[in-house]
Amino acid sequence: MYVAVKGGERAIENAHKLLAEYRRGDQNVPELDIRQIEEQMSLAVSRVMTEGSLYDKELAALAIKQARGDLIEAIFLMRAYRTTLPRFGYSAPIETSKMQISRRISATYKDLPGGQVLGPTFDYTHRLLDFTLAANGESEITTDEADTRLDQNMPRVLDDLLRHEGLIQPEERPENEELETVGDLTREPLEYPANRDIRLQNLARGDEGFILSLGYSTQRGYARNHAFVGEIRYGEVAVELIPEELGFAIDIGDIEITECENVNQFKGSKSAPPQFTRGYGLTFGQNERKVIAMALVDRALRDKELGEEIIAPAQDEEFVLSHSDNIEATGFVEHIKLPHYVDFQSELELVRKMRRETTEKQAAQQAAE
Amino acid sequence: MTEQQTADSYNFAYLDEQTKRMIRRALLKAVAIPGYQVPFAGREMPMPYGWGTGGVQVTAAVIGPEDTLKVIDQGSDDTTNAVSIRNFFAKTAGVPTTDKTAEATLIQTRHRIPEKDLREDQILVYQVPIPEPLRFLEPRETETRKMHALEEYGLMHVKLYEDIARHGHIATTYAYPVLVNDRYVMDPSPIPKFDNPKMNDMAALQLFGAGREKRIYALPPYTKVKSLDFEDHPFVIQKWDDICGMCGADNTFLDEVILDDVGSRMFVCSDSDHCNERQAAGHRGPQNGDASYTPEAAE
Numbered sequence: 001m002y003v004a005v006k007g008g009e010r011a012i013e014n015a016h017k018l019l020a021e022y023r024r025g026d027q028n029v030p031e032l033d034i035r036q037i038e039e040q041m042s043l044a045v046s047r048v049m050t051e052g053s054l055y056d057k058e059l060a061a062l063a064i065k066q067a068r069g070d071l072i073e074a075i076f077l078m079r080a081y082r083t084t085l086p087r088f089g090y091s092a093p094i095e096t097s098k099m100q101i102s103r104r105i106s107a108t109y110k111d112l113p114g115g116q117v118l119g120p121t122f123d124y125t126h127r128l129l130d131f132t133l134a135a136n137g138e139s140e141i142t143t144d145e146a147d148t149r150l151d152q153n154m155p156r157v158l159d160d161l162l163r164h165e166g167l168i169q170p171e172e173r174p175e176n177e178e179l180e181t182v183g184d185l186t187r188e189p190l191e192y193p194a195n196r197d198i199r200l201q202n203l204a205r206g207d208e209g210f211i212l213s214l215g216y217s218t219q220r221g222y223a224r225n226h227a228f229v230g231e232i233r234y235g236e237v238a239v240e241l242i243p244e245e246l247g248f249a250i251d252i253g254d255i256e257i258t259e260c261e262n263v264n265q266f267k268g269s270k271s272a273p274p275q276f277t278r279g280y281g282l283t284f285g286q287n288e289r290k291v292i293a294m295a296l297v298d299r300a301l302r303d304k305e306l307g308e309e310i311i312a313p314a315q316d317e318e319f320v321l322s323h324s325d326n327i328e329a330t331g332f333v334e335h336i337k338l339p340h341y342v343d344f345q346s347e348l349e350l351v352r353k354m355r356r357e358t359t360e361k362q363a364a365q366q367a368a369e
Numbered sequence: 370m371t372e373q374q375t376a377d378s379y380n381f382a383y384l385d386e387q388t389k390r391m392i393r394r395a396l397l398k399a400v401a402i403p404g405y406q407v408p409f410a411g412r413e414m415p416m417p418y419g420w421g422t423g424g425v426q427v428t429a430a431v432i433g434p435e436d437t438l439k440v441i442d443q444g445s446d447d448t449t450n451a452v453s454i455r456n457f458f459a460k461t462a463g464v465p466t467t468d469k470t471a472e473a474t475l476i477q478t479r480h481r482i483p484e485k486d487l488r489e490d491q492i493l494v495y496q497v498p499i500p501e502p503l504r505f506l507e508p509r510e511t512e513t514r515k516m517h518a519l520e521e522y523g524l525m526h527v528k529l530y531e532d533i534a535r536h537g538h539i540a541t542t543y544a545y546p547v548l549v550n551d552r553y554v555m556d557p558s559p560i561p562k563f564d565n566p567k568m569n570d571m572a573a574l575q576l577f578g579a580g581r582e583k584r585i586y587a588l589p590p591y592t593k594v595k596s597l598d599f600e601d602h603p604f605v606i607q608k609w610d611d612i613c614g615m616c617g618a619d620n621t622f623l624d625e626v627i628l629d630d631v632g633s634r635m636f637v638c639s640d641s642d643h644c645n646e647r648q649a650a651g652h653r654g655p656q657n658g659d660a661s662y663t664p665e666a667a668e
Binding site: 008009011012076079080082083084086186187188189190191192193318322327328330331332333334335336338339340341342343345346347348349350353354357 | 379385408409410411412413414415417418419420422442443444447448449450451452453456480481498508509510511536537538540542543559560561562563581583607622623624625639
């Protein structure tokens with residue numbers, strides 16, 4: 001006997017209760033503290049802040065806890081919260097040359113003014129599981145203070161060093177920069193062709209995995225642009241706001257960011273001479289994988305500017321920008337689990353009809369033979 | 370900001386007033402150019418893209434405290450997502466909700482148009498996944514916008530023609546493209562083509578929201594909406610050999626219900642309110658048994 005679907009409300013309510021129970025896991029195990037996530041899963045926090053495009057470590061940690069460690073779900077929670085926040089202004093551009101450096105390296109020079117500063121990196125660790133961590137047997141960690149202070153003058157490799165020779169693509173300041181405010185793709189719909197400000201925003205919010213794969217594809221010959229990391233720096237920068245009523249900048253706090261500038265060999269085109277071209281990447285917190293990949297994709301997307309032929313997915317602005325957002329992507333991919341029985345019913349009718357027609361045609365053919 | 374704040378301290382109907390104004394501006398433009406897709410700065414909503422965020426934003430922008438809201442998914446008020454969206458507005462806007470098509474002033478729908486004729490004092494809001502009818506013929510937005518601007522719809526006609534050449538009929542059964550006001554080709558959202566004729570000359574205002582794709586479009590009341598076809602292959606809607614097993618209706622969109630694993634099936638109206646109303650009026654289908662069907666009994 002057919003019973004109409006009813007009681008969805010109660011089912012949803014119960015599903016939520018069960019979800020809460022699964023999230024908590026075995027209640028004999030101590031509950032995670034937000035501060036623990038913030039301090040000990042700081043790279044997850046970095047990613048959630050970046051792709052959630054909201055700098056707030058505590059909220060990111062909360063989102064990670066609530067999402068049971070599903071970072072895309074956590075990013076979604078951040079985005080949904082962020083969109084409810086009022087805008088009280090736009091900051092002045094951050095000065096990454098004035099960064100309080102935790103890490104700064106260049107792949108293009110062995111040594112350079114300011115030096116190579118390794119900082120906290122996995123780069124030279126041997127990936128061996130550390131069982132003392134499993135036993136919570138970590139002893140107190142101390143780091144030694146350096147004998148010499150970091151050079152206050154930490155020039156940026158691309159702008160301050162390479163530029164002297166005139167070999168690097170200049171980053172032109174638009175003439176009307178004062179008038180033309182930077183776009184904001186959270187307030188205006190994305191339209192094509194997009195300018196670089198919007199492209200970079202999109203990439204910064206874009207899914208780390210997607211950007212990583214696209215960047216990788218450029219290295220494997222799909223729009224190869226042979227890149228080196230000119231410089232990566234990670235540390236704290238001040239955010240300044242210029243309130244209209246004051247007319248001068250005030251410091252509203254520090255944020256941790258990672259920045260990457262790539263240099264790419266460029267043989268020249270009809271419209272641009274041979275030179276080193278550049279790609280740029282930036283994230284909140286520490287995330288070198290993302291900034292390097294982002295810089296590769298940024299460079300690939302500068303094809304029009306440099307008069308290059310568009311031959312690969314990473315160069316295709318509409319392809320990249322329309323599919324980079326993991327909240328959009330996960331929503332649409334997962335929505336096919338919602339009821340579609342009306343559409344399916346229509347398809348059923350069609351497929352049955354088409355099969356009937358095919359069978360009839362075949363039967364008619366056989367009868368004729 | 371309106372004074373009306375819900376207990377949860379969210380603004381009335383969740384969105385802030387500035388965002389609502391932005392959406393209303395897009396809606397006005399959409400109504401002024403029927404069938405034209407207006408880009409709007411869609412917001413992240415607290416439900417996922419693909420769950421109806423476009424429809425939810427449109428509803429949030431037009432709903433008022435005096436409205437009565439009905440939400441359907443696949444024709445039914447009781448599918449989980451319809452329940453979830455209805456609860457969202459019951460909570461954030463505190464408006465009364467209803468299952469009855471006739472009692473609603475605002476109806477948000479996914480994939481169906483109610484069977485009952487809608488009135489001038491009603492608004493129908495559609496959730497739209499892919500607003501661009503030309504998208505599967507041309508993936509690039511830059512190209513499809515140009516095609517709309519130049520009224521260059523040859524590609525669509527070629528696609529429909531190829532269907533006829535290959536299958537003898539047009540092989541599209543839902544999201545069947547329509548021509549609006551003799552100007553724009555429009556995606557009616559994934560409603561079955563059975564519902565297409567209801568869009569034509571409808572008394573109610575029809576609004577379409579695509580959240581992920583950030584597009585809004587509209588059909589003002591009494592707009593001409595024509596399903597694309599050819600003179601020698603006129604548009605036809607789906608027909609069933611069966612009637613509704615519960616209410617006996619022979620003119621509604623029917624869902625097929627599998628009863629066991631040996632191929633027994635029955636058909637039931639997809640519009641649950643329409644079906645219940647007919648049963649309440651004494652109509653009976655072949656599978657309805659003796660006990661009169663009530664939603665409570667079924668629960």
